[in-house]
Amino acid sequence: MEKPLVAVVGRPNVGKSTLFNRVVGRRIAIVEDEPGITRDRLYAEAAWNGKEFVLIDTGGILMNEGDPLKAQVTAQAEVALDEADVIVFMTDVTTGVTSSDLDIARKLRSAKKPVLVAANKADNLDGDTDSAVFYEFGIGEVYPVSSLNGRSVADLLDAIVEALPEEGSRNAYPEDAVKIAVIGRPNVGKSSLINAIIGDKRVIVSDIAGTTRDAIDTVVEHKGEESVLIDTAGIRRSGKVQGSVEYYTVLRALRAMERADVAVIVIDGADGLRDGDKRVAGFAKDAGRACVIAVNKWDLCDEEVMKEFADNIRRQLPYIDYAPIVFTSALTGMGVTHVLETARDAAASHAMRLPTSEINRIILNAAEDHPYTRKGRELKIKFASMAEVKPPTVVVFVNDTELVHFSYMRYLENQIRMYYSYEGTPIKLIFKRAKKERGGS
Secondary structure, three states: OOOOEEEEEOOOOOOHHHHHHHHHOOOOOOOOOOOOOOOOOEEEEEEEOOEEEEEEEOOOOOOOOOOHHHHHHHHHHHHHHHHOOEEEEEEEOOOOOOHHHHHHHHHHHOOOOOEEEEEEOOOOOHHHHHHHHHHHHOOOOEEEOOOOOOOOHHHHHHHHHHHOOOOOOOOOOOOOOEEEEEEOOOOOOHHHHHHHHHOOOOOOOOOOOOOOOOOEEEEEEEOOEEEEEEEOOOOOOOOOOOHHHHHHHHHHHHHHHHOOOEEEEEEEOOOOOOHHHHHHHHHHHHOOOEEEEEEEOOOOOOHHHHHHHHHHHHHHOHHHOOOOEEEOOOOOOOOHHHHHHHHHHHHHHHOOOOOHHHHHHHHHHHHHHOOEEEOOEEEOEEEEEEEEOOOOEEEEEEOOHHHOOHHHHHHHHHHHHHHOOOOOOOOEEEEEEOOOOOOOO
């Protein structure tokens, strides 16, 4: 199920990143006592009282600001406002209400979603009194907190989870349908590809990047099997802030992958592989989704050129080398059906569970064929099993987890793929220390 989004917004230097780090439990955001230090949005999964959500740390909002960097930070935050289910508006009790706060408040009053005011830096009891001035925003409840020492952050989190959408309020799909998120940079042909698959103009198609503002999900049937296609085209924001296009694209992709089994990463065959394509692919990998690379707008039939293009993709995207590459043209229909079929095959790999006896045999045989020694000690594998699927997750019990090296992890993964290709899906290996047997060493 798709996790709801909670965006922390506000002017610079009010403590948004400190709150973000405290809630997610690790120091992800850069925290410096300098306005405007947070320039990119950060995302992390969080949970409170059994409810999961995705927390977004934004750059500060400065209205009517001519500086290009501040304008970009503003656009990023506005994008988060567009997408968030709950908004936390952070202010600073030590400075009181500022003109920038009032500008932000006016913007938030038009947001048709819950807005919570967090009066930060309330490090003592006077913070309760000082925070009362923020009720003049006319937005709602004010929560005096200290993101630095954690004061009353639990109360704020209680309010956040109370405001989250009810479970089951989002899209419901056929139980057996494979959910396919079509992701990629703006204007690579995502909507056109979906239209070509479903054979119907149910999705707006245009050469203007970002035509599709809202996600459009379409159920399609092919060979008696249902699939859900999730369009994730981005939107080009007003003004000259072009950088925000990518952030919006990433946010769309993240939300889509929350409810997808497979990510079809669309690349513009005419443009070639761009840095934005690499970042989108990285998010698909980090999400643990099955992946298919669709090279769209491909009108050449030369197999040698296709091979050269595919080899270049493999060199630049080694972290998803398990993803099959499909060449397609939404304009002519070439390879369109193959994209859907390949995505369904990848979904099947993503959900394929191997019996414990089989995965144990493969791992133990691999260790016997190529023992591994590090720091003068031999890595001994005791037992292995596939604990989960989507993605396939193998737990390997060893004598000492500190002896495990990335290269040996990759070797074991390749041994699994030698017997079962698992094309289109990552394989996750988790190493745990085996319990010592009685009388053992």
